[in-house]
Amino acid sequence: MDNLIDLGLFTKKEKVLVSSRIIAQNFNKEHNSVLKTIEGENRKGKHVDGLINGIIKSSGNPLGYFIDSKYKDSKGEMRKEYLLTRDGFSLLVMGFTGQKALNWKLKYIEAFNKMESFVREKQSSEWLQTRKNGKLVRRSETDNLAELLIYAINQGSKTYQRNPNLLYSNYTKLVNSAVGIKKNQRDRATRKVLDIIAFIEDMIIHTIDEEMKNKTEYHDIYAICKERTQQIIRYAYLPEQKLIA
Numbered sequence: 001m002d003n004l005i006d007l008g009l010f011t012k013k014e015k016v017l018v019s020s021r022i023i024a025q026n027f028n029k030e031h032n033s034v035l036k037t038i039e040g041e042n043r044k045g046k047h048v049d050g051l052i053n054g055i056i057k058s059s060g061n062p063l064g065y066f067i068d069s070k071y072k073d074s075k076g077e078m079r080k081e082y083l084l085t086r087d088g089f090s091l092l093v094m095g096f097t098g099q100k101a102l103n104w105k106l107k108y109i110e111a112f113n114k115m116e117s118f119v120r121e122k123q124s125s126e127w128l129q130t131r132k133n134g135k136l137v138r139r140s141e142t143d144n145l146a147e148l149l150i151y152a153i154n155q156g157s158k159t160y161q162r163n164p165n166l167l168y169s170n171y172t173k174l175v176n177s178a179v180g181i182k183k184n185q186r187d188r189a190t191r192k193v194l195d196i197i198a199f200i201e202d203m204i205i206h207t208i209d210e211e212m213k214n215k216t217e218y219h220d221i222y223a224i225c226k227e228r229t230q231q232i233i234r235y236a237y238l239p240e241q242k243l244i245a
Helices: 002-006 020-026 031-039 051-057 086-093 099-123 125-154 158-162 165-179 191-213 218-234
Strands: 010-012 015-019 040-043 046-049 066-072 078-084
Touching: 015 020, 015 066, 015 099, 020 031, 020 078, 020 086, 031 040, 031 051, 031 078, 031 086, 046 051, 051 086, 078 086, 086 099, 125 158, 125 165, 125 191, 125 218, 158 165, 165 191, 165 218, 191 218
Parallel strands: none
Antiparallel strands: 010 015, 015 078, 040 046, 066 078
């Protein structure tokens, strides 16, 4: 996803967008010049239509191409920008010429293709069901960790007694770091990553149950879960692309 972030693409209401400011920066254009191309301008007292008016005259909806927006500049003042869809981007950069411009166009075409495929995946019933199943496993794991917390405190853990949330956090970090995502990114994870997360958390549930029955020390239980997680990841063939958006 890093290359998509560098290009400034992001999703909003299931649309892939890019700021006119980022386009101006990457194509080495003045942002004001880009705004004039989109909105139109006055030249020698005569108004020249921009892309928005051209779309309206063609009975099109400009919002499908350019979404009016604002951003805060370095002085904290609100400035105008547009958020461009793929079609808006294509219309805007059509007139940009030169080898460097072509290179950037190709990068953006590839990035839009990737990002839109991720959005389609997230909208799919398969992804939604996978995420739902994962949440059910996560709920079971949370209940399981609640038992482990009591178990650890009974074994003399002052740390978990003072900060019970640390135990939940430690196991969450274990799973997230194993699959290569950060906190609160599960709703953006690909189906393959969600499947692996569910598999690891199911393993953790059963490992905790088994090891508590065996009277294993609570910190050793974590070590066992960590080792088994690493074994799963070794053969899981995680995709390079971890996040949808």
